[in-house]
Every structure is written in structure tokens, then in C-alpha cells.
Amino acid sequence: MRTFFVGGNWKANPKTVQEAEKLVEMLNGAKVEGNVEVVVAAPFVFLPTLQQKLRKDWKVSAENVFTKPNGAFTGEVTVPMIKSFGIEWTILGHSERRDILKEDDEFLAAKAKFALENGMKIIYCCGEHLSEREAGKASEFVSAQIEKMIPAIPAGKWDDVVIAYEPIWAIGTGKVASTQDAQEMCKVIRDILAAKVGADIANKVRILYGGSVKPNNCNELAACPDVDGFLVGGASLEAGFINIVNSNVHSK
Numbered sequence: 001m002r003t004f005f006v007g008g009n010w011k012a013n014p015k016t017v018q019e020a021e022k023l024v025e026m027l028n029g030a031k032v033e034g035n036v037e038v039v040v041a042a043p044f045v046f047l048p049t050l051q052q053k054l055r056k057d058w059k060v061s062a063e064n065v066f067t068k069p070n071g072a073f074t075g076e077v078t079v080p081m082i083k084s085f086g087i088e089w090t091i092l093g094h095s096e097r098r099d100i101l102k103e104d105d106e107f108l109a110a111k112a113k114f115a116l117e118n119g120m121k122i123i124y125c126c127g128e129h130l131s132e133r134e135a136g137k138a139s140e141f142v143s144a145q146i147e148k149m150i151p152a153i154p155a156g157k158w159d160d161v162v163i164a165y166e167p168i169w170a171i172g173t174g175k176v177a178s179t180q181d182a183q184e185m186c187k188v189i190r191d192i193l194a195a196k197v198g199a200d201i202a203n204k205v206r207i208l209y210g211g212s213v214k215p216n217n218c219n220e221l222a223a224c225p226d227v228d229g230f231l232v233g234g235a236s237l238e239a240g241f242i243n244i245v246n247s248n249v250h251s252k
Contacts, residue, residue, distance in 0.1 A: 004248035005229035008236030030242035061089035109152035130169035170211030215243035
């Protein structure tokens with residue numbers, strides 16, 4: 001049985017540490033139902049605040065890390081730096097980093113390998129643009145992303161990998177993949193894992209849906225058999241995030 005997983009991705013929000021503290025206060029007061037693992041990813045500058053003040057039944061995550069431990073890499077933040085705060089999670093490969101900052105599959109595989117080899121856990125993002133979906137190539141495109149990631153995962157580290165499928169055309173647009181679309185694509189990812197690394201690993205790895213997940217659509221999505229949770233963007237900054245967390249009670 002895969003434990004339901006919800007990741008909150010604050011992106012470049014909020015604007016101030018005072019606002020971040022108010023968000024934490026709101027989350028700390030929320031009542032969680034069912035059995036769910038919750039991880040909150042925030043900008044680097046807010047991570048010490050979250051690590052100190054966020055409720056202890058939830059974990060804190062970075063939104064990105066670099067491929068090296070330290071050195072002449074201006075502006076980068078590294079795995080040892082993040083771990084020195086007691087933080088063990090990071091998101092990798094979010095579509096905004098792929099599209100805006102041009103991070104490709106090879107670079108992201110190197111990040112995944114380094115993070116896992118050095119004791120971190122990763123939420124690895126994949127997903128297609130509208131052009132690939134309209135061309136009928138969504139499955140092919142996402143499968144290729146996963147196939148390029150697989151060799152980077154060190155032996156024995158699959159328990160530290162969560163995969164997030166995010167249809168790029170649905171992120172921040174208000175458009176949502178249908179439950180059928182979400183289930184089909186998460187099943188595509190699980191099938192690729194089964195074919196390349198084995199059914200045992202494929203059945204253990206949690207696959208999330210991320211793409212304008214809201215309180216009004218999360219319960220139906222949570223019931224999909226291959227959707228093991230959510231990676232939540234804008235809605236993770238609002239009180240309704242707890243409704244998404246509690247959608248775990250609808251999971252199969």
C-alpha cells in the first residue's frame with residue numbers, strides 16, 4: 001500500500017518572511033485526516049523559518065538543488081547546505097525550471113543522482129506541453145523524460161523517489177486534466193518503471209498529479225488508482241490546501 005503524498009510548492013512566494021510565518025501559522029492550525037505524508041517546499045530564504053516553525057508531522061523541502069557540493073557556482077544552493085538545516089527533500093525538474101531556466105533532462109538527471117547519493121529525497125517532475133498533447137504524443141514525451149531519469153537513480157534509492165506528473169498546459173492556467181487523463185498518464189509512468197526497473201519498484205513508487213489541483217477537484221483525482229497524491233502550486237498558499245491534504249481519505 002502506497003502512503004498518500006501531498007507536496008505544497010510555494011514557488012517564489014510569499015514576498016516576505018512575515019507572510020511566510022503567517023502561512024505556517026495557518027498550516028499548523030489545520031486538522032489532518034487519514035494517513036498522508038505532507039511536504040512543503042519553499043524558497044531557500046524561508047527554509048530555516050519553516051524548519052523551525054512548521055508542524056513536526058510535516059516535512060520541509062527545497063524547490064531545487066545544484067549538482068555539486070560547493071564551489072564557484074554563483075547563485076546556486078547545494079545539497080550539503082540544505083541538509084545542514086536538517087532538510088531532506090527537494091523538488092527537481094519543475095516545468096518552470098525546465099522552460100524558463102532551460103534545465104534539460106541530462107542536467108536534471110545529474111541533480112537527481114547527486115541528491116540521492118548524498119542522502120536527500122526527491123520529487124521529480126515530468127509532463128508535456130499542450131503541443132505534445134494535441135499531437136497525440138503526451139505518453140511518448142513523458143515516457144522519454146522518465147527513461148532519461150531512470151539511470152540516474154542509484155541502486156537501493158527508489159524508496160527516496162517520488163514522481164510528479166504535471167501537464168504543463170494545466171499549471172497555473174485553471175485548466176485541469178480530466179481524471180481519465182491524470183490516471184492514464186500516471187499509469188504510463190508506472191508502466192515505464194515496471195518495464196525498465198521492475199514491477200516491484202513500479203508498485204512502490206508514488207506518482208503524484210500536479211496541475212491546478214484545487215479543493216473542488218482533488219477528491220475525484222485522489223480516487224484514481226495510479227494517482228498517489230498531489231504536487232500543489234498556488235493552492236498550497238491558501239487555507240484550502242488542507243482540503244487537498246485530506247483528500248487522501250478518497251484514495252484507493
